[in-house]
Amino acid sequence: MNRADLETMAQREVQRQQTFRCRILCCASTPCLSSGGSAVHDAIKDAIKEGGFDADFQAVATGCMGPCSRGPMITVQTSGGEDVIYEHVTPEASRQIVAHHAAASPAPVEYILPGDIPFFAKQKKVVLANSGFIDPERLEDYVARGGYTALGYALREMTPETVCREIIDSGLRGRGGAGYPTGLKWDMVRKARGDRKYVVANGDEGDPGAYMDRTLMESDPHRLLEGMAIAGYAVGADQGFLYVRGEYPIAAKRLERAIRAAERRGLLGSRVLDSNFNFRVDVRIGAGAFVCGEETALMASIMGMRGQPVPRPPYPAQSGLWEKPTLINNVETLGSIAPIIQHGAAWFAEIGTAKSKGTKIFALAGKVDTTGLIEVPMGITLREIVYDIGGGIPDGLDFKAAQTGGPSGGCIPAAHLDTPMDYESLRALGSIMGSGGLIIMDERSCMVDVAKFFMEFCMDESCGKCVPCRVGTVQMHHLLERITTGSATAQDLETLQDLCVMVKETSLCGLGQSAPNPVLSTIHYFLEEYMAHIRDHQCLAGVCTLDQAPITELALV
Amino acid sequence: MSVVTLTINDELVSAQEGETLLAVLHERGIDMPTLCHLEGLSERGGCRLCMVELEGSSRLQAACVTQVQEDMIVHTHSERLVKYRKMILELLFAERNHICAVCVMNGNCELQWEAAKIGMDHVRYEYLNPDLAMDASHERYVLDHNRCILCTRCVRVCDEIEGAHVWDVMGRGANSRVIIDLNQAWGTSQSCTSCGKCVQVCPTGALFDKGATVAEMEKQHNFLRWILDGREKNVWSYGK
């Protein structure tokens, strides 16, 4: 296939879609499926068949539409008309919806979600632009929306050097957490010497409370493959690995299928789009280890070993997989590549703030009215996300804190609700952007308990290689346990803080170095709560048991 | 090979390019605590005792896995570093059941030496007191998990020098254990050559000769140099 064939394929598919008067898009992403989405999809297909609307109506199983707590979601596209979005759809409701659009019955208004609510209006979809509109299992759907044209353009009109330049100019930074400039990383691998090079897409999204990567892999797998192929061309790699978390079987299956479909059409494999560029992609399934999100541990895992990190330098850009130069990018980062090449670096750089360009996907969860997946321009305030997009805190309670960055991040208190969400501002608050988990907590969450939860997570996930992380996390968890059970003294809080700083500074990899962050940030903003536990034996949120006493007090009795 | 110049504790030092910082520190006679490092084995960077401060870098670096560089400015014994080393040693003592008074290695143990040198006189953390087994099924050696600090010297020597790869580590985090074959009794291992290298490189009383009693066990590391010099240079020199 060459660029002209790609164009023809796109036109044909657009024409085919235009023959339908009405396209009913049903979300088939994990959250909607678990709310009964597949029954809805079946009901719609049945209703179309029974009504004899086969020629006019099309039912499409798509990726995620965003407001996951309102699922199962349906979007109806009518020729010439506005899209109509339906929420909480049941099989019965879906029959009504089909009947309504066939002009046989009034609209089931109770299921309609207005398209102009802030949840949609405040978002800007770049990476998720196709998510919810295409069938992730059909290559044609992706191509019809301009898919693989960026790869074609890069292969024909650009050199590896200019591709790297374009990514540097766009200001794109790694979406996995640390925010390293993506273009510079690419350029480093491009310049590195090696007879073979590799590209790795990091889809080991272990941060509890985050599912951006899964959604992208499930909803728009070809965009990721296109991003990887462009990366491969730019750095001179002919082999890519897609490391998918073991908990995401649907994503892995869709990616495997997408790879096969792309290879069949000559969009991956040898002589990509009739050029001299060859690029193979293989999927590797993770087996349940958070530490494998760390790049050196991830590479160990791809090579079939225990996922333990190794000290850097050497960086993967110089010596990575099988000691060859290796480019490792997060899935969301690679998802931003095709739009940048398509619309240009300047277009991308206009979105966001001075130092953080583009958009960021957040998995909004916890105590907000509408939870789900959102893509917003960098620099939007936390208040806009919580109160406009999320619709505020339910049950009339007050916002207490937002947790970003998962076990490596921290908590942002109400006083900082107007903080812009970008790499620098979050770091200044003692948290991190992280991969994009955003958990909102109300008054009923105890911050010491939250810190303990994350510490338990890190303790379980520590690989055990270095002493500070292996033993330090256990000891920190013990101390937090003491605070929540009421057996802690003021001395314990001091020991805890000392230990946090030591583990942060001496651990071998990112997991250990950031494990104390949730504790440090909650101590910083919610010291009163820690003191209330220790001094007054009180948990203001009513979560902790506090049924024990410090050993020093026991001696006095 | 070119020579680089660096500053260690305010003193100008020259070193060979490609050397590790730890090797240079040892050459200069600067005492650096180490537990997982052993000359002749690959570096692991796991015990974090040899952490040093590098000016211009916000992160501390482990000297054993850091290569010397021109104009590097190194501090090895700042107040902060000594404090951290003490804390790390305390964490190790709290992790398993290190009871020196009844240990075969009492007086010869590297963990004990390091603690004594740094002046560690108490442990401020809770002793975890895990319930761990001993394996005395081998006819000549004993494995005692209670004393193991997971430095993996045994794993590395068995893989890199003996070439048998009998040892590995199972589990993860605080539940990591060194294992033999399929986590089986040592005496039943078919891959073990009973060469005893693992016992000799073990820094603590986790591996010892059967029959040794309290404070009787001493270990020899110099066989590593002997083997490696022979293997790499065809030189076998006695008494070194």
Next chain:
Amino acid sequence: MSVKTSPPSRTRPRPAAEHPSGDPRFSLIDRTLKRFSFQQDALIEVLHTAQEAFGFLSDDLLIYVAHQLKLPLSWVYGVATFYHFFTLTPQGEHNCIVCMGTACYVKRAAEIVAALQQAYSVTAGETTRDGRLSLSTARCLGSCGLAPVLVLDGAVLPRETPESALERVRQQLMNATHNGAPQPATNGHAFEGEE
């Protein structure tokens, strides 16, 4: 000694399923081994296949995989125990996973775990003594919008409470007794059922 007339093939075919037990499931492992041309770095993929075929990784299986990939036994055992996905003990007839990701935790998933642990006298990560139910917790299943989430025999169940969870597990165990075979839970979509 006879002289070979046919040209020697470049890669010598290995006999399939040479495992003495003759268990046909070993051929599934062999297929994966071949797909990765017996490369040692395919260890994790091979273990995935082995666990899918047999339900858990017995010593026998680990030895087989180690021999086929020409890896030391301790290496294979170390990898199998490093990753939480692999289990070295047989699993119960029914399998209940409670998500303990942050979103579920904030919405009190811990109470669900406690209720199930108490009702079936089993600790998370273990199987009941009669081998009927395995209870475990997971680190975020990525359905945070539906927290707290329960996965019962592969079906994802959203927005559970301790009471509803107990009821669902009770029904699932009963259903299977009546019909003699485990049934997928009624509400919700099968976790892997894509086709």
